[in-house]
Amino acid sequence: MRIGILGTGTFATALATGWTRAGHDISIGGRSPERAEVAAKASGARARPLPEVAGDADAVLLSVSWEGIADILEAAGAPTGSLAGRPLIDPTNAVEHGVGVLRTEPGRAVADQVADLAPGAHVVKALHLFPSTRWTAPASSPVTVAMCGDDPRALTIVGSLVRDLGGVPAVIGGLNRARQLEEVAGFVIALAFAGVDPQQAVPAVPTA
C-alpha cells in the first residue's frame, strides 16, 4: 500500500520503519523538511512536502502532538477535502503528561476534532495505546490493538496495517467509541506514572 505519514517525530519514524519492513511505500512529511529527511532516512520512507504526503496514499497516518493537529491537517489540505474517501489513522493522545487527564472537552474525542478538520476522511482511532517501540522491536507475543471507526473498508485497511506491524486488530465500534479509547490511554498513562503496571490493574476476564 501507499501510506502517507503526517509528522516526522518518534512515532512517525517507528511506524514508517515497521511498514517499510512490511513492504509498503511510505511518504513522510512535516513542518520541517529537514526533519522529514531525517525520518525518511531512518525508516526507508520518502520525504515529501506536506501538501504532497497524502497525494495518492491508500491510507494516511496523523502523527503529531495533539497541539499540532489543526496546523498539519491544514498544511496537508485536509479542510478542503484532500483526504476525503481515505482512511485517516488517528493515534494521538491529548493527555496531560504524567497525569493522564484528557485535554479535550467533555464528551468529545480528539478523533472527533480530526474528523471535523478532515471532511470526508474515514477516521480510525487506532495505535494510540502502545509505545512506538512496540512496533519496531521483535515481540514474543502479539498485542491486541483496539480501534474504532465508522467506515468498514477503512477499518479493514487499518486492520491489515496493524497486522503488518505484528498486532492483532479488534474493532470495538464506530467513531463514537473514540473518547472511550482515548480515556483508556489516559488511564494507562496515569497508572504507569504512578509506578503501577497497568496490566495488573485490569481483571483477566474469560473470553466467550
Ligand SMILES: NC(=O)c1ccc[n+]([C@@H]2O[C@H](COP(=O)([O-])OP(=O)(O)OC[C@H]3O[C@@H](n4cnc5c(N)ncnc54)[C@H](OP(=O)(O)O)[C@@H]3O)[C@@H](O)[C@H]2O)c1
Ligand atoms: N511515541 C509514542 O510511543 C506514541 C505512542 C502512541 C501514540 N503516540 C502519539 O503520536 C503522536 C506523535 O508522538 P511522537 O512521540 O512522535 O511525538 P514527537 O516525537 O514529539 O513528534 C511530534 C511531531 O508533531 C509535530 N508537531 C508538533 N506541533 C506541530 C504543529 N503545530 N504543526 C506541525 N507539526 C507539529 C512535530 O513537528 P516538529 O518536529 O517540527 O516539532 C513532530 O513531527 C502524538 O499525538 C502521540 O500522542 C505516540
